Amino acid sequence: MWKAFLQVCFLLSTVKELNGENKSQSAVQNNGFEGKVVNSPTTPESSSKFLGRLLVIAVDGSHWVDLKAVAQEMGRRGHRVTVVMPEVSLRLGPGKHYTTLTYPVPYGQAEVDALFGGIAETMTKSFMEKMSHIRHMMSFIHTNAESLLLNTSLISHLSQQDFDALLTSPILPTGALIARKLGLPTINLARGVPCGLDMKAAACPSPPSYVPRFFSRFTDKMNFKERVINTLISLMEPLMCRMMHWQFDHLAVEFLGEDISSAEVMKDAAIWLMRTDFTLDHPRPLMPNMVLVGGMNCDLRNPLPEDLQPWVSGADGFVVFTLGSMVSSVPEDIAAIFLDAFRQIPQKVIWRYTGPVPDNVPENVKMMKWVPQNDLLAHPGVRAFITHGGSHGLYEGVCHAVPMMMLPITGEQPDNAQRMASRGVGVVLDIKTVTVEQLLQGLSDVINSTRYKENIMKLSALHKDRPMNPSELSVYWTEYVMRHKGADHLRPAAHHLNWFQYHSLDVITVLSVVAVVVLMVTVSCMRRCLSSTSSLFRKRKRD
Incomplete structure (x- = not known):
């Protein structure tokens, strides 16, 4: 907070400084x-x-x-x-x-x-x-x-x-x-x-x-x-x-x-x-x-390139690893942690990575400058999806019912990841502090635990059940x-109200004043009645 x-x-x-800088730019x-x-x-x-x-x-x-x-x-x-x-x-x-x-x-x-x-x-x-x-x-x-x-x-x-x-x-x-x-x-x-x-x-x-x-x-x-x-x-x-x-x-x-x-x-x-x-x-x-x-991209599918066929075949399946369109590589120390973890799993890993390729890349890891993410997730051999938690990737994962390991980086990604985790379709890790042990445990959970696969299949069925x-x-x-x-007929009249009117504060104020006035008049009348009754009672008592 x-x-x-x-x-x-x-x-x-x-912003004030930037506004001053950009004013000079606007002339040109x-x-x-x-x-x-x-x-x-x-x-x-x-x-x-x-x-x-x-x-x-x-x-x-x-x-x-x-x-x-x-x-x-x-x-x-x-x-x-x-x-x-x-x-x-x-x-x-x-x-x-x-x-x-x-x-x-x-x-x-x-x-x-x-x-x-x-x-x-x-x-x-x-x-x-x-x-x-x-x-x-x-x-x-x-x-x-x-x-x-x-x-x-x-x-x-x-x-x-x-x-x-x-x-x-x-x-x-x-x-x-x-x-x-x-x-x-x-x-x-x-x-x-x-x-x-x-x-x-x-x-x-x-x-x-x-x-x-x-x-x-x-x-x-x-x-x-x-x-x-x-x-x-x-x-x-x-x-x-x-x-x-x-x-x-x-x-x-x-x-x-x-x-x-x-x-x-x-x-x-x-x-x-x-x-x-x-x-x-x-x-x-x-x-x-x-x-x-x-989930617009769910139904868009293309055949996988020939060079990927050996990587998506095999009894142990494969893992897709991408961090979105704007983060295609990570610092070398973090990359080394991922490579150490991937070296210890039986699945093959297809990783979108545009940075310098390390010398010690395991044999089960393929680093590519671009990957057909949606087409890979649609393949029956995929076992897990490591993602940054962007909405496009999450919807593709949900569409194809692939359990996820989420590593949010910025923007709405932490919120997206937490919402997916609350539905039991994946785990969330901190990419800045992640360790080899956490990666291995997370991958083991989403790949081997049936509850993640069952939950993502239920969520996928709900997502795809729609008339259009x-x-x-x-x-x-x-x-x-x-x-x-x-489409003016779909726009609410709230656009023409100020905040005082929108929250009915004017109505509440008027009704409150009326209620107070009615209460004051009622109390005054009751006091007068009680006073008159008391005076009459005392007069009769004296008589």
Whole structure:
């Protein structure tokens, strides 16, 4: 709890410095649209008579996985899909069924790789060093947003394309700001926003009594102490949102020409495609315009490469080890611990690892710069999945019913891992302090204990038992918003109420005043009656 508070205070102090730095950059960011347009052919295969135009504002990292999946499927069905992305990125790129529109940015590929590659290095760094890395990340994100929003030629070009809707991730407000500028309804696709801004923007109730907050690592069944901590975190959420969007608030005023915050702009969203479901998250209230689409990649399967066939065969099976898209290697001392543990197990291990390959790699370990994670997890020979606890990997593990060993690193991963562990489908270890003995014990438990396999099979059956898969559901609601130019009838009237009205404090105040007045009048009348009766009794007694 105290660490979260220190992070908030530290980052609020650095945001002011970053805002000053980026103001000087904004003068040179307004450099006109000098990007590239890459046209990709599409084949109309939509069963719907409506074919529209969709604008996608790409967000890098793991957020791109599902955004790309929806963009590809929309384009495959015959819609004109335009994806806007920076010329330099970590994972963004062209696709077969959409047009790519890029814009220039004042940084190179080496800077991007160094920034995101530094996430693994922060595992063993001090608190202040971690905060310094976050500061650089925030500066990078804001610079990227300025490059897009202040590119007047690009924004003008987009305004002339007659789009029907905009699809983006709300983890950054860039897409929401462009949607408001162009007058487009927004479809937000995300796992969630750390400060709970998604729920606030959707006017969705989130009682801290049973809705665990980000970074709390609690389940929905909390004791008194945990409810106190959860409530305190919920009270700190507005401060965290301010920390995350301070710079964007200034950018929103400059870009839109109106006095409005980026958080207010995000309330305009027509549909929220929530990349989760209740096999991962705990039951909680949802609004009519919030749709659960967790696990999009479950049904996407491809044959395994030939060079992997010897590694997935054998009576003892194999283990898949990946730490997500942004952490593909670990410090050498931690890697040595994993290798020592893997040397002592009978299973083969397929490890996504891009760092320097150690000299003493065991014969049962294959290190690869990229692994077909979903296809490996779908193989019947897989025995365990070692993961960082990202939502994409967890859903693939649940989909294919693979017991998990979870090593959360950052973000929502500790919360995800704790929720999976509470369902009895895996174990959680601390990657910074893990030992060979803990790894061997954890692997032995998830591989040899039948309860983990039984629990994950039950959870997998629940996850896959649905009338429409998440990919089709996402496309349906995206087309719905495009056809109807929004979904205002699903937005609650809570958006038009201030906090005093939302909590009915005005009604409670009036009713309290009325109750007090009625009580005072009643007491006064009773006193008068008693006084009159007493006087009459004394008079009769004297007579």
